[in-house]
Amino acid sequence: MRNSASGSAPCLSAPPLPRFTARHGAFAAVASGAAAAAVIAAPGAAAAREVKGGEVCCCVGAAATARNGVASRTSADWRERRVSSCVVSSGRVLSALPQGGRPALRTEPMLDLEVVPERSLGNEQWEFTLGMPLAQAVAILQKHCRIIKNVQVLYSEQSPLSHDLILNLTQDGIKLLFDAFNQRLKVIEVYDLTKVKLKYCGVHFNSQAIPPTIEQIDQSFGATHPGVYNSAEQLFHLNFRGLSFSFQLDSWIEAPKYEPNFAHGLASLQIPHGATVKRMYIYSGNSLQDTKAPVMPLSCFLGNVYAESVDVLRDGTGPSGLRLRLLAAGCGPGVLADAKMRVFERSVYFGDSCQDVLSMLGSPHKVFYKSEDKMKIHSPSPHKQVPSKCNDYFFNYFTLGVDILFDANTHKVKKFVLHTNYPGHYNFNIYHRCEFKIPLAVKRENASGQTETCTTYSKWDNIQELLGHPVEKPVVLHRSSSPNNTNPFGSTFCFGLQRMIFEVMQNNHIASVTLYGPPRPGAHLRTAELP
Template sequence: MLDLEIVPERSLGCDAWEFVLGMHFSQSVAIIQSQVGTIRGVQVLYSDQNPLSVDLVINMPQDGIRLIFDPVAQRLKVIEIYNMKLVKLRYSGMCFNSPEISPSIEQVEHCFGATHPGLYDSQRHLFALNFRGLSFYFPVDSKFEDMFLFQPGYAHGLGSLQFPNGGSPVVSRTTIYYGSQHQQANSSSPGGVCGAPLPELPLSCYRHQLHLRRCDVLRSATATQGLRLHMFTEGPGRSLSEGGAGRSVCRVVRFGSSAQRVCAALGAPARTYYKADDKMRIHRPTARRRPPPASDYFFNYFTLGLDILFDARTHQVKKFVLHTNYPGHYNFNMYHRCEFELTVQPDKCDTNSLVESRGAVCITAYSKWEVVSRALRVAERPVVLNRASSTNTTNPFGSTFCYGYQDIIFEVMSNNYIASITLYQPEGSRPRYAVNSIA
């Protein structure tokens, strides 16, 4: 049984780890993965068809805990303890819920005080005791209903509510949220829309990494030139204990930039990935006489939702991959969502010998492919992409579909959302020198 500390309006955790309001989905998953054997039977709940309108939920049924994430920002907004019998809970070191201690109204008042009025829902027979950033919900027996309806004295303290021995209501559910909007945080259905306010990313979750606010794709009429990345990280010279604030950073990375320049602009990548060699090369007649060719390599920036591909010979940028991190995709949870904005000028089309010109199309991480393809008039048949971790396993999420347009490859999921966008530089247009640009 987990023994956890509640911090209203902030977190639920212990000395080794804590779930903090505002933290990213991937950081919560990393905590759960680090507690294999302690936290078991974890479920991820999401909507395949409406991933932006239904909350993203991590459910831990064996511990009675539910983590509710904003579906757009993918950051934690509500922590819900829905089975009080499966977990021990403390506040400021004082235990108020355990197999030996029942979380009754009197126990909650003793531990937290009764400085806020309670609310009684006569339709659901549920009494809610609300503090800033914390709510307790008590199911009320119908025989005690008049006590809550006609004795308003409990609004200034629960001492006026007198219950017979063993008759005091016991907490059935506890929610931790940001701010004082407890009515908005009251969501009892897993995966349901929950309108609790969302805090900023806590400084304890920065972890000395750059995080993306917005990515502007720099383009000429029909070609990509590079990316302008608006990011934030910890402020210089300020520790978290001193209340250090984040600072904004803006950098530009272009096609042709060297690996050293990219590192100077964005810092060291979270991982470097080398593209696999051609497995059939060993069967070629010249394979034994020629040295193996060098492999192109990626810089993976997971918190930016970005991969950058470098040419193995020139060590210059030749491709960008922007990830949208939708649940149900093969790479879900590897990257944070790249909040990009891509403006594409459609190709001119010849209709009855007249050149037709169409307006620019703005594409973001939330655009649906049916809208984008209609505006760009993409008629090309897609390439079906089916990822698998090995030849013996299959992809449980199904195939995605890749469409090419100008110098862009759109990877589209079956629900019509864009999983990733690849921006590349055609072979003939690559410069022979590096474009060294940081700001």
């Protein structure tokens, strides 16, 4: 906790969120409808980055080239290991084979994982937990990249909200499905049980010596409702609470007698003896089809504070500040007291000092001092070419999805930057998604004085219909780690409206919103806002 004269706030000191880079793991991004994987990072790539208030500079040790929109490494050893062909449908990879068309022989030992229904899959070193944020799962993969290799990132490029965001561990036969909206882990799927060892309550039910047959599942997990047969997939689904198994029939000849209309009674719903598990799913609730990503477990907070929602406050001229509804894992009195989630609100305004912000939000994850201003050339000021004697600086709050820019001379807030964290953007996975709501003044006929709300999921076309088309053409923003490197995600477009800058991606989604305005006169009474 950080204490000050004006109040206290939980400390946010923590390392910045990881990008999809790894020194020994292969990460690939596959967009819906694409024919090949776009390589983001590769084994042996030494990467360094610098956060610049929403802008990240990466220096990759090995050269990368862009060919037909697909980035690939030029080293020969990487070409031998990269995924060369992927059949993609609705954001899901249906088949992926290494070059040559034959599966690579695995020399490393298999993962030995514990299954906890309706909760997690993991071991003593790490654990994938339902409700876990995407960034934490990526951090686990990066930390254990010597063991967990060949990871693909699957998403829909044109409609990122229509399909789940998937981390596909191709070497281990595991998929992690994240909700497209809140980006928390929703389903854990094991689609190839020959590549991993699984146990329940410390006893293996799947390994090289123990095949996962229906008899073994019944012995390990006990009785449940009769299985459900899917004639289209020729699979039996055996469901427990928070856990489902799909069994493959030995022969298509067995399928007709398990059709619903072929026999009557429970005999028609029994899974044949010797049937083996083809897939396993871990999820929350009783139904895999109706499951949703649970709330973030307390074990995933790790001392950080997260934003449940961020409301943009507005006065007569434009944005005036932010009201944040924050979540933290607090403990009651006593060492053995159960941890519980704390919910509280904080507000920050233009013109607030850095001490005010620290007392409201706590310490930032990182402080970045600007060394240059690339937008200065668009300023009408005749002194724009005069170098500044001191630099403005950002407070980067990665888990809130917010950057705050302070003036170097007055140390007052002059800008807020809100990040949506869409896949396919250059800054993806640096910030958590900011669930913001921005009131916009409508400029249509017969709508004077009315306001509409812009959210994280609004599209730019809808906003333009409400506000009218921008007077000026957009500024094209192209991010890259260095002048010699290519950004595989392409450029974005920045539109200025009502003291706000909307950064729009090529799929019409908003990548970030920058709020700016004159400092709010006078001091604010803070004691009334403290819980």
